[in-house]
């Protein structure tokens with residue numbers, strides 16, 4: 001089934017949706033922890049019920065970010081569940097990001113393109129998260145496929161975990177691995193989307209806001225996903241400079257900060273995040 005929002009690039013669709021639904025990305029994690037917290041069985045039926053409970057909220061957000069291992073742990077039926085859920089997202093004109101954090105050589109990455117992007121034989125996601133640590137060239141073919149299909153590849157530039165030391169290692173030219181990744185994303189976007197504002201290669205930056213801003217400044221044509229809201233010590237107002245820099249290109253995925261509310265309060269909590277992000281955007285959108 002072809003999607004009614006298939007027209008246009010991932011970036012165009014995100015920017016259009018962000019304008020009406022805001023910058024929040026709903027984290028979808030049918031993990032043992034969240035299924036139990038929601039009073040559901042920790043099995044495939046529980047995961048299906050979890051996804052069904054999310055559907056009324058899915059149509060109100062611009063995008064969802066599905067933690068793929070929490071689907072994959074149920075084997076092939078778990079993948080079927082993800083494909084069904086992404087189809088439901090499509091019907092609600094909501095973008096689906098498969099948070100799979102894949103990494104391999106280029107010919108194997110092509111197989112992942114079939115898995116994540118194909119709407120008939122695969123999962124039908126709009127974007128997939130990818131690690132660039134098998135070299136910059138390893139992701140280029142996947143990025144080309146994504147560009148041709150109106151989808152996106154989201155490369156991990158800098159993750160939020162404390163063990164992310166390899167990303168701050170320096171290359172021979174003095175740039176960190178994160179900086180090299182950011183610059184590569186910019187080069188790919190210039191090549192794959194010579195016209196328009198944002199290209200098909202998105203970036204994920206989970207660093208604290210000041211470091212995230214320095215990396216974001218290297219990404220003038222990229223959608224940038226900024227995980228971290230809802231975690232202890234991360235205040236929404238700390239993202240002001242990032243919002244000023246990125247405008248509608250900023251995505252804010254929140255998992256714990258919404259799922260902890262439970263199914264009854266989910267929509268209310270999502271609306272609260274959306275309103276806070278709307279106010280932040282309003283206060284910090286610079287004239288362009």
Ligand SMILES: O=c1ccn([C@@H]2O[C@H](COP(=O)(O)O)[C@@H](O)[C@H]2O)c(=O)[nH]1
Nearest residue numbers: 158159160161206227253254255256257
């Ligand atoms: O740098 C990163 C990149 C991805 N993650 C993922 O996000 C969820 C947790 O999200 P919260 O909104 O903080 O609950 C986690 O499972 C990771 O897979 C990240 O934490 N940091």
